[in-house]
Amino acid sequence: MKIRATKAIMECLLEQEVDTVFGYPGGTILNLYDELYHYQDKIRHVLTAHEQGASHAADGYARATGKVGVCFATSGPGATNLTTGIATAFMDSSPVVFLTCNVTESLLGRDTFQEVDITGIAMPITKATYLVRDAQTIPDIMRQAFAVAATGRPGPVLIDLLKSVTFPNVEIDYEFIPWGENRQCRSLREYSAHHGLKAPEPDMEDIDTLVELIGRSQRPMLLCGGGVVRGRAHREFRTFAEKMDCPVAITIMGAGGLSGGHELTTGMVGMHGSRASNEAIARCDLLIVVGSRLNDRVALNPPSFASQAKIVHIDIDRSEIDKNVLTDHHIVGSARRVLSLLNEKIPQYSHPEWKEEILSMKRELSAPREETLTHSQVLKVIQRMAPRDTIVATDVGQHQMWSIQHFHFDYPGQLLTSGGFGTMGFGLGAAIGAKMGCPEKTVVHTTGDGCFRMNCHELATVEHYNLPIITVIFNNGALGMVRQWQNLIYGKRFSQTTLDRGPDFVKLAEAYGLKGFRATNVQEMELAMAEGLIGDRGCVIDAVIDQDEMVSPMVAGGSKITDFLLV
Amino acid sequence: MKKAEFNMEKKAYTLSLLVQDSPGVLSQVVRLFSRKGYNIESITSGSSNEPGVTRVTIVILADELMVGQIAAQCRKLLPVMAVKILDEATSLKREYALIKVLTPDRHSRDEVMQMTSIFRANIIDVSLETLTVAIFGDKDKTDAFEELLREFGVLEIARTGTIALERGRSTIYDDTKLKEEYDYGKNVL
Numbered sequence: 001m002k003i004r005a006t007k008a009i010m011e012c013l014l015e016q017e018v019d020t021v022f023g024y025p026g027g028t029i030l031n032l033y034d035e036l037y038h039y040q041d042k043i044r045h046v047l048t049a050h051e052q053g054a055s056h057a058a059d060g061y062a063r064a065t066g067k068v069g070v071c072f073a074t075s076g077p078g079a080t081n082l083t084t085g086i087a088t089a090f091m092d093s094s095p096v097v098f099l100t101c102n103v104t105e106s107l108l109g110r111d112t113f114q115e116v117d118i119t120g121i122a123m124p125i126t127k128a129t130y131l132v133r134d135a136q137t138i139p140d141i142m143r144q145a146f147a148v149a150a151t152g153r154p155g156p157v158l159i160d161l162l163k164s165v166t167f168p169n170v171e172i173d174y175e176f177i178p179w180g181e182n183r184q185c186r187s188l189r190e191y192s193a194h195h196g197l198k199a200p201e202p203d204m205e206d207i208d209t210l211v212e213l214i215g216r217s218q219r220p221m222l223l224c225g226g227g228v229v230r231g232r233a234h235r236e237f238r239t240f241a242e243k244m245d246c247p248v249a250i251t252i253m254g255a256g257g258l259s260g261g262h263e264l265t266t267g268m269v270g271m272h273g274s275r276a277s278n279e280a281i282a283r284c285d286l287l288i289v290v291g292s293r294l295n296d297r298v299a300l301n302p303p304s305f306a307s308q309a310k311i312v313h314i315d316i317d318r319s320e321i322d323k324n325v326l327t328d329h330h331i332v333g334s335a336r337r338v339l340s341l342l343n344e345k346i347p348q349y350s351h352p353e354w355k356e357e358i359l360s361m362k363r364e365l366s367a368p369r370e371e372t373l374t375h376s377q378v379l380k381v382i383q384r385m386a387p388r389d390t391i392v393a394t395d396v397g398q399h400q401m402w403s404i405q406h407f408h409f410d411y412p413g414q415l416l417t418s419g420g421f422g423t424m425g426f427g428l429g430a431a432i433g434a435k436m437g438c439p440e441k442t443v444v445h446t447t448g449d450g451c452f453r454m455n456c457h458e459l460a461t462v463e464h465y466n467l468p469i470i471t472v473i474f475n476n477g478a479l480g481m482v483r484q485w486q487n488l489i490y491g492k493r494f495s496q497t498t499l500d501r502g503p504d505f506v507k508l509a510e511a512y513g514l515k516g517f518r519a520t521n522v523q524e525m526e527l528a529m530a531e532g533l534i535g536d537r538g539c540v541i542d543a544v545i546d547q548d549e550m551v552s553p554m555v556a557g558g559s560k561i562t563d564f565l566l567v
Numbered sequence: 568m569k570k571a572e573f574n575m576e577k578k579a580y581t582l583s584l585l586v587q588d589s590p591g592v593l594s595q596v597v598r599l600f601s602r603k604g605y606n607i608e609s610i611t612s613g614s615s616n617e618p619g620v621t622r623v624t625i626v627i628l629a630d631e632l633m634v635g636q637i638a639a640q641c642r643k644l645l646p647v648m649a650v651k652i653l654d655e656a657t658s659l660k661r662e663y664a665l666i667k668v669l670t671p672d673r674h675s676r677d678e679v680m681q682m683t684s685i686f687r688a689n690i691i692d693v694s695l696e697t698l699t700v701a702i703f704g705d706k707d708k709t710d711a712f713e714e715l716l717r718e719f720g721v722l723e724i725a726r727t728g729t730i731a732l733e734r735g736r737s738t739i740y741d742d743t744k745l746k747e748e749y750d751y752g753k754n755v756l
Contacts, residue, residue: 119591120591120594123595123598124592124598124602127645128645129591131590131591145754147727147755148645151752151754151755152751152752152753152755153752183755188755192754192755202751203744203747203748316751316752317643317752318639318642318643318745318748318749318751318752319639319640319642319643319749321639322635322639323639324638332748332751333751352708539727
């Protein structure tokens with residue numbers, strides 16, 4: 001059947017069961033938005049204040065729902081404004097399909113108004129990029145893009161459509177194929193034929209080797225990485241951890257892979273990891289890493305990382321094996337598949353002494369002081385008052401580490417944070433995406449005054465779509481994390497990290513038509529939180545904390561994991 | 568594998584790649600080398616025995632750990648179908664070079680012609696002032712020949728860079744566990 005090319009694009013989105021897209025229109029993408037007008041009852045478009053906000057929202061939507069996020073932007077500056085969001089999604093393996101339009105075929109490569117080679121720019125920060133010059137390839141490319149984004153190790157994909165393929169008079173052959181079946185369509189078959197068509201299965205010999213290693217181990221330890229979260233392997237992981245009966249450290253991206261309140265968890269690991277986690281890494285004789293690339297914030301010093309242990313790495317992406325830390329054994333496969341195979345093969349173990357040695361180091365985070373508001377008081381109020389399944393979106397820095405250390409995340413997608421790329425300004429966009437994807441859940445956005453100022457214009461989006469997101473600003477009047485480093489390592493020379501400037505965040509919130517509160521003590525914080533939780537409107541809480549509060553524990557970059565700078 | 572087991576000496580490694588012939592695939596591959604700051608000694612790209620599949624041969628100066636990392640990053644790319652680090656002893660490597668030598672007099676012309684015949688190279692162009700010689704062989708042979716001709720004054724040189732295949736029955740298509748492991752992550756079905 002012949003249909004308009006832009007119509008085919010919308011139909012392809014429907015094939016993938018896309019009902020929400022985030023984006024921002026512009027000159028070259030006009031035709032696509034014109035088509036979207038006819039589809040507004042089927043596809044909800046969320047107009048943000050800035051393309052970067054849209055990219056983070058699509059990413060947050062993907063992380064919270066487990067579905068593929070979709071984001072539209074126009075050529076040139078629209079496309080380049082996406083790049084921080086694309087890189088953020090790439091570093092945290094979040095499946096997002098970005099659709100941009102470019103100039104027409106005849107103007108391509110002539111430095112035309114708002115032209116940029118976005119497929120070239122996005123190449124290092126995507127799983128795949130496609131430049132669509134022939135309209136007839138649209139259905140194949142759309143299907144392939146969604147398949148690539150969602151399968152294997154998920155990640156962002158960019159499709160750049162020339163304006164000339166979106167002209168209203170361009171018609172193509174198209175047939176609606178639901179996504180469950182379109183995996184069998186021509187381009188995907190051809191594509192997969194290059195990489196072996198057989199159903200992917202982990203190597204059973206590798207699994208048996210690990211089963212043997214487990215049997216010999218006296219002091220095993222698990223590390224729960226982002227692969228458990230992305231692969232939604234939390235049930236399998238929990239069974240595995242309980243059968244292993246050993247300490248489990250959780251990376252930032254692994255939050256929710258095992259409930260933070262589970263008795264076996266030692267919490268975060270690495271630079272701001274707990275003493276229990278880091279000591280366990282140093283003392284264990286077998287470290288099983290599930291879906292983590294062991295980057296420099298976890299394995300701060302690779303040669304000394306788990307130096308007494310056999311390191312076994314389970315990952316879906318073969319190129320992660322031996323990349324940052326050299327390992328003794330590995331299994332390539334999805335966390336869910338590998339763990340369920342392992343669960344069938346291992347007996348129930350019991351390591352009471354080893355567990356006691358490590359878990360006894362767990363302790364409650366710093367006791368609250370009464371006179372002024374502290375970060376831990378703010379977090380305690382949020383935790384006490386918000387529902388247990390509240391989604392927490394963070395920005396980057398001290399408040400991020402505090403939030404992750406403090407909250408117990410129970411399920412994948414409960415924490416939305418830029419762990420790999422460390423994108424300041426990620427949180428509000430991500431919170432918008434999460435609330436769109438999970439309207440039934442409470443969404444709290446924790447941020448710092450520095451981060452919030454970066455993308456606070458998205459409050460306009462929060463207001464327009466009436467999203468009752470609660471933004472809590474840990475306002476210390478400084479770039480806290482950088483200041484912490486300056487405090488500890490740079491002789492207290494606070495170069496350009498003091499944020500002694502506006503705006504008044506309460507007034508700002510009100511200017512956007514939202515509720516704004518300032519909290520300087522626990523009572524004010526509780527009142528503000530109660531107002532936010534009414535859920536009728538978005539809410540901004542400016543929680544004023546001391547400038548010199550620090551994130552502890554802390555191990556300096558490159559040091560041995562047990563050499564704590566702060567305890 | 569522990570670090571001690573790797574050969575840390577820097578030497579020339581030859582990587583052979585099969586890639587799907589899609590737009591931008593070469594820049595995708597080359598980008599990985601520049602990202603890591605590795606210098607490519609030579610790169611060649613041409614058709615293979617399968618339609619739609621390009622064979623790329625890259626020579627880099629690296630240690631074993633570095634070459635392993637770069638091969639891993641190449642293998643991860645979706646359009647890359649296979650990567651093999653070719654073993655020095657069991658692979659055949661050849662390149663082709665055109666060298667334009669200054670030969671203003673009869674004497675120099677004679678000498679260059681003699682050397683050309685010793686090296687089993689060919690003279691493919693003559694002018695009153697120059698000879699252009701074509702030589703085919705491995706890199707060392709071409710290097711040696713080039714060095715000798717420099718005495719006479721070389722005007723310009725064009726070298727194809729190394730192409731390579733394994734000796735005997737083994738090919739890049741041979742199924743290995745490593746290839747299966749990478750394919751695991753790429754399968755979209």
